[in-house]
Amino acid sequence: MMLGGTLMLIVMNANEIVSENQSVYNGDMLVQEMLTSAAQIIEGELRNMGFGIAENQSAIAQADTSSLTFLIDLRNGGSPIDTVRYILGPVTDLSHTQNTLDRYLYRRENSDETRPIGVVTVFHLDYTTRSGERLTSPVDPGRLIEIHVVEVTMEVQNPYAMLRRTNEVTPGERDAMYSSSIWQQTRLASQNSRR
Amino acid sequence: MSTGQTMLTLAALMFLSTILLNFYGLLADTGDDIATGQDGILATTFATSYMELANGLSFDEVTDTSDIAIQNVGALTPVGSLGPESAAEDSIHKFNDFDDFKGFQTEKEIGGTSRRFRATFDVNYVNPSNVTINSSSRTYVKRLDVKIWRTFPAANGARLDTLTMSQVMGYFHFD
Numbered sequence A: 001m002m003l004g005g006t007l008m009l010i011v012m013n014a015n016e017i018v019s020e021n022q023s024v025y026n027g028d029m030l031v032q033e034m035l036t037s038a039a040q041i042i043e044g045e046l047r048n049m050g051f052g053i054a055e056n057q058s059a060i061a062q063a064d065t066s067s068l069t070f071l072i073d074l075r076n077g078g079s080p081i082d083t084v085r086y087i088l089g090p091v092t093d094l095s096h097t098q099n100t101l102d103r104y105l106y107r108r109e110n111s112d113e114t115r116p117i118g119v120v121t122v123f124h125l126d127y128t129t130r131s132g133e134r135l136t137s138p139v140d141p142g143r144l145i146e147i148h149v150v151e152v153t154m155e156v157q158n159p160y161a162m163l164r165r166t167n168e169v170t171p172g173e174r175d176a177m178y179s180s181s182i183w184q185q186t187r188l189a190s191q192n193s194r195r
Numbered sequence B: 001m002s003t004g005q006t007m008l009t010l011a012a013l014m015f016l017s018t019i020l021l022n023f024y025g026l027l028a029d030t031g032d033d034i035a036t037g038q039d040g041i042l043a044t045t046f047a048t049s050y051m052e053l054a055n056g057l058s059f060d061e062v063t064d065t066s067d068i069a070i071q072n073v074g075a076l077t078p079v080g081s082l083g084p085e086s087a088a089e090d091s092i093h094k095f096n097d098f099d100d101f102k103g104f105q106t107e108k109e110i111g112g113t114s115r116r117f118r119a120t121f122d123v124n125y126v127n128p129s130n131v132t133i134n135s136s137s138r139t140y141v142k143r144l145d146v147k148i149w150r151t152f153p154a155a156n157g158a159r160l161d162t163l164t165m166s167q168v169m170g171y172f173h174f175d
Helices: A002-047 A141-146 B003-055 B061-065
Strands: A060-063 A067-072 A082-088 A103-109 A115-120 A122-129 A147-157 A180-188 B105-109 B116-127 B130-134 B141-152 B163-170
Touching: A002 A115, A002 A147, A002 A180, A002 B003, A060 A141, A060 A147, A115 A147, A141 A147, A180 B003, B003 B116, B003 B141, B003 B163, B130 B141
Parallel strands: none
Antiparallel strands: A060 A067, A067 A082, A082 A103, A103 A115, A122 A147, A147 A180, B105 B116, B116 B130, B116 B141, B141 B163
């Protein structure tokens, strides 16, 4: 009887651990996939930022910590040059999810409709000059041409929460845990600035 | 319970314990694999960020300011002199050509993750018809090799991969 009870406890414990881990691992996998999916779009497009732009012209038309507008010849047609804008949306756009910090990252091409390309919790942009000076945000329009490097930091969190017990939450903390994944990359404002 | 039954029960318990141990081990391995995935994402972005910066530099110290090397490969930096030209080129902001990355090392915490990564760089001339082979003489193609690994949190016996990435740059000129 006692032996049976012990065995039952062991099996139930194992079962609980599996369920818990499975949701954690699924959450981790989900955010990594969401992150790489959004990163691939941004990475590919920022790589070509300034393509087709005259040497003496700034590839960046507007820059601050949560949005970036740049010029690019998307179709290799020469004229007119395209304008692409990435902008972080407000958290209210995704108020129906459990995660209170997630928001859309939008992309807009010329005067087309603004479309979401991913869900992020952080989308932060920093701008550095060739000499390493970090420019303050929003970047003064007169200094846009000085931008040499754009650093993009992006974090994705799981929209679904793993709720915590009340006694586990210390003041100032969120009452739930979310799997998260971070991506940070620097991109040149122009590929041929020194060649 | 007879002796035979007791022995059988003990054997069954041992068998169950072995299964459970393997099972928990597998769970831990899966967790490690997912954490390694995040490390892989960070290490890759770290590497590609520096490769992007290298890609924006001149092919060679000589080609930064002149076209003399277009017709004369011998005008390029000698194989043994690849690397920063002077002690003043001590940071990436002061690098002016691709091979200044040779011997460069850096360590960085990637924003908000508390994970630190170390990177080492090497640059060599390569055979233009097979860029995996280093060349002992000057050519119009160089390869940057980057090795990156996590330094914090320490591995503590767990598996820790070193990511190696390479980028090739050829000298070209628009007339």
